Amino acid sequence: MADTLLCLNSGSSSLKFGLYERDDGLALRARGKIEKIGIEPYLLAKSADGEVIAERRWAKAEDMSHESLLAELLAGIEARIGHDLVGVGHRVVHGGANHAEPVRVTQALLTELARYNPLAPLHQPHNLSAIHAVAALRPGIAQVAVFDTAFHQTQPPVATRIALPRHIIDEGVRRYGFHGISYEYVAQQLGGLDPALLGGRVIAAHLGNGASLCAMQAGRSIDTTMGFTALDGLVMGSRCGNIDPGVLLYLFQQDGMDAARVENLLYRESGLLGVSGLSSDMRTLFDSDAPAAKEAIELFVYRVARESGALIASLGGLDGIVFTAGIGENSPEIRSLICARLSFLGIELDEAANRANAAVISTPASRIAVRVIPTDEERMIALHTDALLTREAA
Numbered sequence: 001m002a003d004t005l006l007c008l009n010s011g012s013s014s015l016k017f018g019l020y021e022r023d024d025g026l027a028l029r030a031r032g033k034i035e036k037i038g039i040e041p042y043l044l045a046k047s048a049d050g051e052v053i054a055e056r057r058w059a060k061a062e063d064m065s066h067e068s069l070l071a072e073l074l075a076g077i078e079a080r081i082g083h084d085l086v087g088v089g090h091r092v093v094h095g096g097a098n099h100a101e102p103v104r105v106t107q108a109l110l111t112e113l114a115r116y117n118p119l120a121p122l123h124q125p126h127n128l129s130a131i132h133a134v135a136a137l138r139p140g141i142a143q144v145a146v147f148d149t150a151f152h153q154t155q156p157p158v159a160t161r162i163a164l165p166r167h168i169i170d171e172g173v174r175r176y177g178f179h180g181i182s183y184e185y186v187a188q189q190l191g192g193l194d195p196a197l198l199g200g201r202v203i204a205a206h207l208g209n210g211a212s213l214c215a216m217q218a219g220r221s222i223d224t225t226m227g228f229t230a231l232d233g234l235v236m237g238s239r240c241g242n243i244d245p246g247v248l249l250y251l252f253q254q255d256g257m258d259a260a261r262v263e264n265l266l267y268r269e270s271g272l273l274g275v276s277g278l279s280s281d282m283r284t285l286f287d288s289d290a291p292a293a294k295e296a297i298e299l300f301v302y303r304v305a306r307e308s309g310a311l312i313a314s315l316g317g318l319d320g321i322v323f324t325a326g327i328g329e330n331s332p333e334i335r336s337l338i339c340a341r342l343s344f345l346g347i348e349l350d351e352a353a354n355r356a357n358a359a360v361i362s363t364p365a366s367r368i369a370v371r372v373i374p375t376d377e378e379r380m381i382a383l384h385t386d387a388l389l390t391r392e393a394a
């Protein structure tokens with residue numbers, strides 16, 4: 001009987017999943033998403049070749065808690081595959097300083113990871129609640145936590161240090177970095193496509209609702225734009241990115257905001273949404289004629305270029321840029337605008353290849369190679385979950 005793994009990426013309002021067959025090179029069996037959780041949940045699941053295999057909308061009166069949605073998902077999957085799942089791998093945004101590798105979930109681990117909830121309020125509590133729900137629904141099933149912070153554990157101490165007094169640093173206040181599951185996948189793919197480039201100095205740009213850059217040297221993270229929390233760095237869908245800490249003092253002291261209000265402002269009301277006053281979604285901004293939408297796009301691009309400059313200094317030069325995630329994979333306009341700002345580096349974009357979202361979008365003469373690599377965080381979670389369960393069984 002085939003062994004099947006489920007990989008979950010559980011967010012505040014969405015649950016992405018992938019189903020993988022272990023004895024067939026981790027072949028993808030199905031993938032899908034439940035969106036608009038808490039409002040009007042909608043499930044869409046497709047087979048590996050893109051055929052719709054399940055679709056469901058929840059009515060307002062139905063129980064639509066995360067646990068009940070997961071219960072239905074697990075039951076639907078097990079009915080379809082005809083046997084029980086052998087393991088569930090989870091994206092967990094924050095693993096703190098102790099986890100450079102994925103680990104098997106235990107009660108002690110869950111207690112430890114809950115300490116990081118305030119550091120990633122958009123993600124960590126939802127990642128953990130999916131683990132709790134699976135444990136309640138399928139007691140005894142093997143669960144594995146795969147961390148977004150883990151890939152960045154290779155950074156030198158100088159890149160992770162924050163210039164605050166020692167006693168605060170000693171509490172664990174340091175730069176961690178996120179999107180590591182995506183960066184690890186991108187690095188693996190790049191290693192297959194262009195090993196020489198992976199061996200060099202690369203900026204990987206994960207540009208989605210959340211957005212960050214990772215400086216990779218020989219395939220390892222040496223610096224990144226996100227820091228202690230996933231608020232730092234680039235302008236994002238609804239997060240402000242890098243900000244003068246004096247602004248926070250101003251909000252507390254002059255505007256009289258409390259911490260909960262500031263948290264909401266920084267995580268949910270800022271970024272593209274805040275600047276445009278319209279939307280956190282890049283496509284909506286491109287479809288709009290509003291000057292504020294154009295300003296938001298301009299700021300997004302400007303900050304990617306500016307932060308790239310910082311990472312190029314960390315790397316001591318640059319050999320390649322890899323774009324990934326929703327915006328990075330699908331928006332020729334944004335890639336073109338970013339590369340135009342960085343053209344002083346000797347970047348030459350092949351505009352036709354760029355418009356086609358081709359794998360290589362720089363010209364042969366370009367001093368910097370520019371690539372597009374679609375990310376696949378669920379697959380990376382599956383690879384880790386499979387490897388860990390295999391090691392445990394040996």
Ligand code: ADP
Pocket residue numbers: 207208209210237280281282283284286325326327330331332
């Ligand atoms: P998440 O961080 O939620 O996984 P995604 O990686 O799916 O986010 O990225 C979502 C973002 O990608 C949205 O801003 C969306 O508008 C943007 N996006 C997707 N397709 C395009 C496109 N064709 N052009 C511009 N932006 C796009």
